[in-house]
Amino acid sequence: MIDLSSHDPASKTLRVREFYLGRQPILDRNQALFGYELLFRNAPVGPAIIETELSATAAVIAHASQLGMEKTIGDALGFVNVDGDAILSDIFGFLPREKVVLEVTASLKTTPALLARMQELAGHGFRFALDDVRGDASSLAELLPLAEYVKMSMRDASLDALLKLAPRFKQESKKLIAEKVENRDEFKTCLDLGFDYFQGYYFAKPVIMSGKKLSPSQLAVLELMTLVTSDADNAEIERAIKRDVSLALNLLRLVNTPAVGARQRIDSLSQAVTILGRRQLQRWLQIMLYAEPSKRGQNMSPLLMLATTRGRLLELLANKLRPSQRHVADTAFTVGIMSLMDTLFGIPMAEILAQIPVSDEVADALMYRGSFFGDLLKLAECIERIEDMDGYIIPTLRDLAVSTDELVELEMAAFEWSDNVVRYAI
Known part of the structure; x- marks a missing residue:
């Protein structure tokens, strides 16, 4: 269960609610809206630490979900960043499993308990995206089989890495998302590489x-x-x-x-x-x-x-x-x-x-x-x-x-x- 209680409930509620929200569009190859990545940020106001066993990530997602996740994403898919603490929590009762993709970073430290929990969530209908994939796919052996989507950044991954990894992930039937696509030339490059989806504000320039x-x-x-x-x-x-x-x-x-x-x-x-x-x-x-x-x-x-x-x-x-x-x-x-x-x-x-x-x-x-x-x-x-x-x-x-x-x-x-x-x- 998510425990948001504390010795000072009023103070805890305030701190949990001190966050703001952004959403970044994810487009398909026809540049139609496919989904949004939801970005939660803790506001640097007051105490920086939420004294619960949950991470700040889980706390703000819980609150945003209570406000209404459907309002935030409409008919699109919502990509939500989660860390290890969030995965091991019971936050997922707040999230509409058919509308949400859980994003984990490629550098996430895996444990048997964490992998078992991810497999359990996948069994309940949740999907995973593997974020921040750069140049070395060998370290992804445990996480890659659980991921439906793989995200690679136009800023953080070299063109050589994109050329090398994109065909491999496509062979493994992964859906590829190019992040931080900021101009039309980058969009065309990713199209040519076979990316399925595109995230960035190239379309608004x-x-x-x-x-x-x-x-x-x-x-x-x-x-x-x-x-x-x-x-x-x-x-x-x-x-x-x-x-x-x-x-x-x-x-x-x-x-x-x-x-x-x-x-x-x-x-x-x-x-x-x-x-x-x-x-x-x-x-x-x-x-x-x-x-x-x-x-x-x-x-x-x-x-x-x-x-x-x-x-x-x-x-x-x-x-x-x-x-x-x-x-x-x-x-x-x-x-x-x-x-x-x-x-x-x-x-x-x-x-x-x-x-x-x-x-x-x-x-x-x-x-x-x-x-x-x-x-x-x-x-x-x-x-x-x-x-x-x-x-x-x-x-x-x-x-x-x-x-x-x-x-x-x-x-x-x-x-x-x-x-x-x-x-x-x-």
């Missing part, structure tokens, strides 16, 4: 293409956004929606989802526009920019998931910090959504802002990460890159007067909202 034109669907959405923000009447907005069949169908699908809460089925565009209202209609259009027409209703792009999660997290943070100013939360959502439009369009952000009128504060946040909204955006970006930006999160939270516990709950709410939008409204 803008590839600027001179003379690139927006697709007809994107132009239709931007035209609609202009109508909505310029206070055009509903009839004109309705006529514009009807010119794009895909937009019309998706709008009707949206207003009939539980999130909108219509009391009866809505079958006309005029009703849909009226029920949604201008604020929600603008938000939906911002999201629709990221949904490729050919992929709507199928495997969504990770850029769509990242943009909607960013937008919602910034909105929730702004609402918490300035609760009496509704427009501030709406602006924060717009900053989050627009922050990836240079990647989406392959156009510099300055050119995008010349086409889409925004306030000076929004422009400052998007171009220079300035102002209140820029601070929120920087925090979201640090969380996404938690491995590299770990040291920036706590000072930023302190400046914003947000606790780590509040951050985790807001993150999970943003994850859940983004998953629901992509699943039901696009």
Whole structure:
């Protein structure tokens, strides 16, 4: 059993909850979302040691799971780092075995008890990934048979090691995950080597293409956004929606989802526009920019998931910090959504802002990460890159007067909202 009791229960609860959470997308060969690696970090606040027989890893996973692991990963797989203490604990009652892959490092010191426990967990349906595999496969003889996935880093493993080991692991029917893939060339190299999955933020970096034109669907959405923000009447907005069949169908699908809460089925565009209202209609259009027409209703792009999660997290943070100013939360959502439009369009952000009128504060946040909204955006970006930006999160939270516990709950709410939008409204 997991024992979170202590001589000072209040103090123990506080320390167990002092962590923050990041999730990093794992994509398949078609760059569709496959899973997330969940990264838990103990916040450097207060006593550094949790005085239980469990490791800090197990304690924070237990708490995050109680908050709702399903909210965090949606329909994707969740890859969770576990150490020897966590494996030997009873933490796994908290985890949905069909949705979770347990990651152990290749350097994990094995014992007969540990291997027996891993075999027992595998018998119960848990899967394992072997992480941080570098150049020497001979040391993996005990762990490799238990692993379904093998992860190799583009930063830590040499190209020679990748060339040598990838074919061997494929021969043994292991699924290969390339980590820390940070640009398109690295992605192509890993594709050529036969990797099955890819982890890193190469997909979120803008590839600027001179003379690139927006697709007809994107132009239709931007035209609609202009109508909505310029206070055009509903009839004109309705006529514009009807010119794009895909937009019309998706709008009707949206207003009939539980999130909108219509009391009866809505079958006309005029009703849909009226029920949604201008604020929600603008938000939906911002999201629709990221949904490729050919992929709507199928495997969504990770850029769509990242943009909607960013937008919602910034909105929730702004609402918490300035609760009496509704427009501030709406602006924060717009900053989050627009922050990836240079990647989406392959156009510099300055050119995008010349086409889409925004306030000076929004422009400052998007171009220079300035102002209140820029601070929120920087925090979201640090969380996404938690491995590299770990040291920036706590000072930023302190400046914003947000606790780590509040951050985790807001993150999970943003994850859940983004998953629901992509699943039901696009």
